[in-house]
Amino acid sequence: MIYGIGCDIEDISRFFEYIDNERYLQKIYTDNEIKQLHSINNERRKAEFLASRYAVKEAMSKALGVGISKYFSFKDIEVLKDNLGKPTITYKDFIINVTISHTKTTTVAFVVLEKEK
Numbered sequence: 001m002i003y004g005i006g007c008d009i010e011d012i013s014r015f016f017e018y019i020d021n022e023r024y025l026q027k028i029y030t031d032n033e034i035k036q037l038h039s040i041n042n043e044r045r046k047a048e049f050l051a052s053r054y055a056v057k058e059a060m061s062k063a064l065g066v067g068i069s070k071y072f073s074f075k076d077i078e079v080l081k082d083n084l085g086k087p088t089i090t091y092k093d094f095i096i097n098v099t100i101s102h103t104k105t106t107t108v109a110f111v112v113l114e115k116e117k
């Protein structure tokens with residue numbers, strides 16, 4: 001059963017300033033995501049990485065229907081990749097479908113939440 005859908009679009013440019021802002025990074029991203037960020041050696045890809053992970057978190061908050069709030073916070077999920085590069089997230093007992101796409105300037109994330117009946 002589909003429980004909810006959510007999408008988010010972000011301008012990549014606004015994330016350049018966060019690349020070295022540890023306080024901001026700690027607020028939004030998990031330790032594992034920050035570790036992945038530090039392993040990237042290209043500034044543009046770093047900004048794209050931060051933007052897309054941020055978009056997934058907001059898309060997830062919309063799919064849940066609660067927004068970023070006392071019910072759901074940025075660090076409640078982290079984006080992982082399978083061995084073919086497909087992004088995955090886990091949260092409670094939901095089955096989660098997530099997809100990400102970028103252009104030169106923007107990134108978009110789309111989340112579909114399913115629950116067993």
Ligand SMILES: CC(C)(COP(=O)(O)OP(=O)(O)OC[C@H]1O[C@@H](n2cnc3c(N)ncnc32)[C@H](O)[C@@H]1OP(=O)(O)O)[C@@H](O)C(=O)NCCC(=O)NCCS
Pocket residue numbers: 008009027058061062063064065066067068069
């Ligand atoms: C829902 C949320 C994620 C909206 O994100 P946003 O970036 O402000 O706005 P977006 O343009 O991406 O999305 C807006 C749309 O989200 C939808 N939306 C709002 N609340 C929603 C909810 N609880 N569930 C699902 N969708 C929701 C609305 O349709 C809205 O569009 P509308 O006002 O034209 O109807 C909001 O919880 C949020 O912005 N939280 C704060 C983020 C934050 O703390 N940033 C600071 C980081 S340091």
